[in-house]
Amino acid sequence: MKNYSVLLRPYQWIKNLLLFSPLFFSGNFVNRSLLYITGIGVFVFCLTSGLGYIVNDWIDKENDRFHPIKRHRPFCRGTITGLKAFFLSGCILLIIIICIRLFPFPLEFICYLLAYMILTASYSLYLKQIVILEIFSVAFGFVLRVLAGGAVCNIEISNWLFLTVFFIAMMISIAKRLTELKELGEKNAILHRKSQIGYSLTYLNSMFWTCGSVTLVVYSLYAVEHGSLVIYSVLPASYGIFRFIYLTDLGRGSDPIKTLFSDKQLLLTTLIFLFVLTLVIYWP
Structure with a gap:
């Protein structure tokens, strides 16, 4: 089993x-x-x-x-x-x-x-x-x-939700390839994943930061549009993204699920983010 x-x-x-x-x-x-x-x-x-x-x-x-x-x-x-x-x-x-x-x-x-x-x-x-x-x-x-x-x-589906999920998913996918390239080295990374032959650390890092930045911008626009207390959820969202970038730089971005549950700061930030949104959306 x-x-x-x-x-x-x-x-x-x-x-x-x-x-x-x-x-x-x-x-x-x-x-x-x-x-x-x-x-x-x-x-x-x-x-x-x-x-x-x-x-x-x-x-x-x-x-x-x-x-x-x-x-x-x-x-x-x-x-x-x-x-x-x-x-x-x-x-x-x-x-x-x-x-x-x-x-x-x-x-x-x-x-x-x-x-x-x-x-x-x-x-x-x-x-x-x-x-x-x-x-x-x-x-x-x-x-x-x-x-x-x-x-x-x-x-x-909200356009903001669509875009936020797409770019954060791009970010997670790139983090996985970045970590593989660092851990395995160029030769073994290509043997493991053929597409790695077209990537370099410089290019992947550029894509990684771009997707992280766009994710923050898109979610911030969503928060501004909805006003009220939603704007405060941008704070834990920003911290969570920068924390994930930091962990990926340390070589811990190969599996986002394991990264989330193994890092107390990232997990706590995610819970705070969800808590803030829950209060804003469901508090009478």
Whole structure:
């Protein structure tokens, strides 16, 4: 079971909580019926993410052997065979289909789910080899989660939310490649990820700071537009972004989820940010 857990990477499923963001920012998070159907949508996306990790790890099993951490994944070690992975994938796909049949998901949500499946499969098979486009592909996967979250509860997505999620996702993706290039060195980084052949530390750092700056500008414009106490949420947001940049510079940006939960300052800043927004949006 431990090997299957490593293969499905459930700790990464926290990214799918982005589906709740449209509900949260719209002030409808206390609506039980919308919260329920969005929760089921998150569950379906978690299963879909797990399915994507299986496909990605199978395709990358040879390249992952050049990475000090990824070489311990089940396919690289041979602890899970292709046949077992195929059976597991079939079971997960069956559960996804059953959920779609049982619950009243809007057609738009199903379209976004299919788009996410196609994007992750395309990324694993081909897009990850193309410089810059592979970073955009990962970032757009985050945006699709937000769009799906809006679709499942019939809430229109704010332009500010769309842009903020896109640029912060770009920032996270670039941080991962920066850390790989520093940790593995140019030769091994290219063997592990073919797209690394087109990157340099200077270029990635420029992209990294640009996306961080744009994220702050876009969110600040959102805060100014909404006025009131929302403007104060810019303070923890700014600190969190600069803290993440600092941690990435130390070589700790390869896995944003682990970085978040292993750094007390970043975690506390995130909680303060969410607390401020909760007070502003839901305080009577």
